[in-house]
Amino acid sequence: MARVLVAGASGYAGALAARIVHRHPELELEAVTSRSDAGRRLDDLYPQHRVPMVLDALDIETEALPPDVEAAIVAYPHGASAPVVAALHERGIKVVDLSADFRLRDLGVYEEHYVQHTAPELVPDAVYGLPERYREQLRGADLVANPGCYPTASILALAPLAPYLADVVIDAKSGVSGAGRTPTQSTHFVSADENVTPYGVGRHRHTPEIEQELAAAGAPGLRVSFTPHLVPLDQGELVSCYVTLTDEAADLDIAGLFEEHYGAEPFVELALRPPGVRDVRESNVCRIHAVRDERTGRVLVFAAIDNLWKGAASQAVQNLNLMLGLDETAGLC
Ligand SMILES: NC(=O)c1ccc[n+]([C@@H]2O[C@H](COP(=O)([O-])OP(=O)(O)OC[C@H]3O[C@@H](n4cnc5c(N)ncnc54)[C@H](OP(=O)(O)O)[C@@H]3O)[C@@H](O)[C@H]2O)c1
Numbered sequence: 426m427a428r429v430l431v432a433g434a435s436g437y438a439g440a441l442a443a444r445i446v447h448r449h450p451e452l453e454l455e456a457v458t459s460r461s462d463a464g465r466r467l468d469d470l471y472p473q474h475r476v477p478m479v480l481d482a483l484d485i486e487t488e489a490l491p492p493d494v495e496a497a498i499v500a501y502p503h504g505a506s507a508p509v510v511a512a513l514h515e516r517g518i519k520v521v522d523l524s525a526d527f528r529l530r531d532l533g534v535y536e537e538h539y540v541q542h543t544a545p546e547l548v549p550d551a552v553y554g555l556p557e558r559y560r561e562q563l564r565g566a567d568l569v570a571n572p573g574c575y576p577t578a579s580i581l582a583l584a585p586l587a588p589y590l591a592d593v594v595i596d597a598k599s600g601v602s603g604a605g606r607t608p609t610q611s612t613h614f615v616s617a618d619e620n621v622t623p624y625g626v627g628r629h630r631h632t633p634e635i636e637q638e639l640a641a642a643g644a645p646g647l648r649v650s651f652t653p654h655l656v657p658l659d660q661g662e663l664v665s666c667y668v669t670l671t672d673e674a675a676d677l678d679i680a681g682l683f684e685e686h687y688g689a690e691p692f693v694e695l696a697l698r699p700p701g702v703r704d705v706r707e708s709n710v711c712r713i714h715a716v717r718d719e720r721t722g723r724v725l726v727f728a729a730i731d732n733l734w735k736g737a738a739s740q741a742v743q744n745l746n747l748m749l750g751l752d753e754t755a756g757l758c
Pocket residue numbers: 432433434435436437438439458459460461462463500501502503505523524525572573574602603604605606607732733736737
């Protein structure tokens with residue numbers, strides 16, 4: 426049993442990661458940390474997760490860790506994550522970071538969209554944690570940058586088409602838990618309920634991450650139009666992609682291409698009709714439907730995930746399984 430620490434377990438993603446690790450047949454949840462909720466039991470804060478452990482105030486940067494911790498999931502906000510990840514990495518602990526701190530390979534792009542990086546020397550060491558794209562690099566990796574929730578769905582939807590992409594519009598919707606536990610004006614129930622609102626128009630931070638990974642998949646220099654919307658759901662995410670292909674791809678077998686890429690994937694389902702967020706709720710599954718619109722010639726791709734699961738915590742455990750040499754699906758089915 427590999428012993429795992431979850432830092433930031435009082436947040437939505439960290440608490441769920443703690444639950445999945447706690448129930449995992451080959452992992453042992455060794456410690457869960459929080460600053461503001463230290464001393465509270467996790468099953469008091471989130472009864473639905475049923476993790477009977479007390480949140481610890483442990484300062485990972487300065488204090489000794491519980492002995493024999495082999496791996497950690499860090500569920501802090503960007504900026505706060507990097508120094509903690511660096512401290513864990515330095516002590517030889519395998520880390521999955523849920524924040525954006527190690528996702529962008531170009532430091533300049535990271536600092537343009539986020540904050541000044543405090544551990545830039547580690548950026549080249551991090552493996553982008555999308556197993557369907559980077560499985561071999563993830564096996565045995567020491568530092569993994571878990572993808573953003575929108576990038577997870579968008580990249581899985583579009584990567585098979587990457588060499589043929591001429592133009593892409595991604596229209597995305599997310600439940601309110603995507604914004605984390607601390608409410609804001611726009612995520613307040615009174616603003617979000619019975620409402621649908623676009624946000625981050627033309628400047629959302631996940632855009633460079635999606636472009637980076639589509640470039641790696643075969644679409645260098647592509648600029649995507651990505652617009653997320655807040656919808657009145659607690660959790661769930663759907664991306665609808667409107668794709669113009671290059672002329673050479675006029676006769677591309679869309680269904681065959683997606684089957685070739687994902688037919689053997691344990692957590693990607695190819696659907697005969699567009700998915701809804703309920704189809705994947707509380708699962709590590711990304712459910713995809715891709716079809717050519719014969720009238721316009723565009724290809725339409727729809728992908729649904731649970732933002733807290735495949736978009737964050739369960740994908741982190743999928744990565745941890747690969748990093749620790751376990752069955753990739755352990756604790757996730
Ligand atoms: N929510 C999602 O759907 C989702 C999806 C993909 C990725 N993510 C990423 O996962 C991370 C966690 O997201 P979340 O939604 O779980 O956020 P959250 O609910 O706001 O939780 C954040 C956690 O980090 C701790 N924290 C906050 N500020 C901190 C700081 N300055 N230093 C150290 N700890 C701090 C919080 O507890 P204390 O303040 O008590 O320490 C809490 O445990 C973020 O980087 C987010 O971008 C989230």
